Amino acid sequence: MTTYLFRRLLQAIPTVFGVTLISFLIMQAAPGDPVQIMTFSPTFTAEDRVRLAHELCLDRSLVEQYVVWLVGDLRGECQMRGIFRGDFGESFFERRPVLELFLERVPATLELTAVALLIGGTIGLFVGVLSAVKRATLFDNIARLFSVLFDALPQFWFGLLLIMLFSVQLGWLPVGGRFPLNKPDITLLDRARYLAMPSFVLAISWIALMSRFMRAETLEVIRQDYVRTAWAKGLEPSKVYFKHAARNALVPIVTILGPAITSLITGAVVIERIFSWPGMGRLTVDAVSSRDYPIVMGSVIFGSLVVILGNLLSDFLLVAVDPRIRLQ
Amino acid sequence: MSVQNLPIMSRQEALLKLAEEGRLEALREGAPLSFWQMALRRLRRDRLTMAALLVLLLITLLSVGARFISSQVLGVDPDLTEIAATFKPPSAEHWLGTDALGRDQLARLLFGGRISLAIGFFGTIFTAVFGITIGMTAAYFGRRVDDFIMWVINTLDSIPQLFLLLIVGALFELSPAALTLLFALLGWPFISRLVRSSVFSLKEREYISAAHALGMSDGAIMWRHIVPNVIPLVIIATARRVGNLILAESALSFLGFGVQPPTSTWGTMLTKAQQFILVPDARHLVVAPGVMIALTVLCLFIIGDGLRDAMDPRLN
Secondary structure, eight states: OHHHHHHHHHHHHHHHHHHHHHHHHHHHHSSSOHHHHHTOSTTOOHHHHHHHHHHTTTTSOHHHHHHHHHHOOTTOOSSOOOGGGTOOOBOTTTOSBHHHHHHHHHHHHHHHHHHHHHHHHHHHHHHHHHHHHTTTSHHHHHHHHHHHHHHHSOHHHHHHHHIIIIIIISOOSOSSOSSOSSOSSOOHHHHHHHHHHHHHHHHHHHHHHHHHHHHHHHHHHTTSHHHHHHHHTTOOHHIIIIIIIHHHHHGGGHHHHHHHHHHHHHHHHHHHHHTTOOSHHHHHHHHHHHTOHHHHHHHHHHHHHHHHHHHHHHHHHHHHHOGGGGGO | OOGGGSOOOOHHHHHHHHIIIIIHHHHHSSSOOOHHHHHHHHHHHOHHHHHHHHHHHHHHHHHHTHHHIIIIISOOOTTOOOGGGTTOOSOSSSTTOBOTTSOBHHHHHHHHHHHHHHHHHHHHHHHHHHHHHHHHHHHHHOHHHHHHHHHHHHHHHHSOHHHHHHHHHHHHOOOHHHHHHHHHHHHTHHHHHHHHHHHHHHTTSHHHHHHHHTTOOHHHHIIIIIHHHHHHHHHHHHTTHHHHHHHHHHHHHHHTSSSOTTSOOHHHHHHHHHHTTTSGGGTHHHHHHHHHHHHHHHHHHHHHHHHHHHHOGGGO
């Protein structure tokens, strides 16, 4: 077990290295000189620019710049400490450390994705198991139709339609934001009202994936002997389906956890934009628009780390639930 | 069940499977049907897929004939702005109303479909070509080349694609053709992974050894015996890709980093629509482009699933 985990961890190292390389190279290829962007105002002199370039180690060779960006300047001439030591540089426009900006925004994204995962997981699980149990009935067909439809709907459009209906037309829910800005004490209900639409929109693709997955897995499981035994013992249908069948059907879900995490953080980028949700996604989109390179590079690495960790977690859980894999 | 986990099946095995399913008569009547004829036959019996194909064909024809339809049938110019006629509701003159600049919504919708569909189709084809070539290269050369390609694949797979699309889209202002290529450049890894692993297992088959023994060159074996066996797998794996690319393009354009105005795509039309979401007269603008995206993608997904079922007898 430990050997396997260790080997998987080792395998992640070249991947992390590759991610840093790609994001560094894209930024190098990007038009526009960072120093020019930062010193756009006419109060800066040519000497200022040279000094700034030196401080940021931008006057070195490409390879040296990359190394400095990764591990910091070992000669101590410029102030960069390197991303491996948590220094993602400073935002061009906000003039604050990128990591600080990230940490400010993470809770909002975490809140959104966690609630979406919960909504999607619960609905998907129940619909999937029921679909399998009631195979080829009206319920099953409708559920399957919705699972394809939820995949085909552009999330941002679905979000717009919900805003039009619930915010503009009916006035029940706020158009966007995370909580009311002009209210002194914010209740849980306030938060739920703001969270309702974005988290549901983010959840739909997860509902689709989860219900399809649970349906297929449950169909496999309910044919097995132990389920027949459960019936023979005289258990109620709900106990047989949700306690005995669904539990085992859930085991392989760890295999789709990785892709699910990727789709959630990707989805969050679009949804945070529509609903003005102050999370990582919006920070990224805004930074891309204003060409705030340190933030952009930071978010690529941050997003990739989440994906890599998600895949690792998925592998580890799989080993934990299925001992056969260890031997391979 | 993901496609990667399925065992690899040769055409002969697939044929046998098909024959077992009561289609023996087809084999007895003279010339046996090829794998593709079998798949086509199954596809034709699948009514849902055929219906989706018909709708998609209609959407494609409407988009391809956008210029003719808008000038001859609708009698409007999609780029003609009319300040006096902004946000008009649907009428006899403008079937789907007009937008913020007084342009005919239906005509723009038809033209928008061209770009979206083209990006989806060509993006997928390029993705498949890159994926097959790179995957076969990895499996064929093995060792260092394989290690390097796997490293690139793992790396690209770890970066959320939307992030890369956003960045490249924002920094370089892409034309629709460049965007198509970008989708392919980012999308090939999953096909390569699949092709690579199936080539590894196909290489060990007896008929490949037989071909070697008969003196066939490596290149000829690849082309004649390996590629035909890999193609069905690739089609199954990419079946939903076209729809996914159309969704990705629309999301990217919606965020403002995809296709740039004045070229209209369904995604850019929605960006405009969102800006006027609080204008009561402008609400109709939100509906149509979204319906077109959803309908097209839905058809493509149904066709994709139908293709998969038709080519993969194990699933039935």
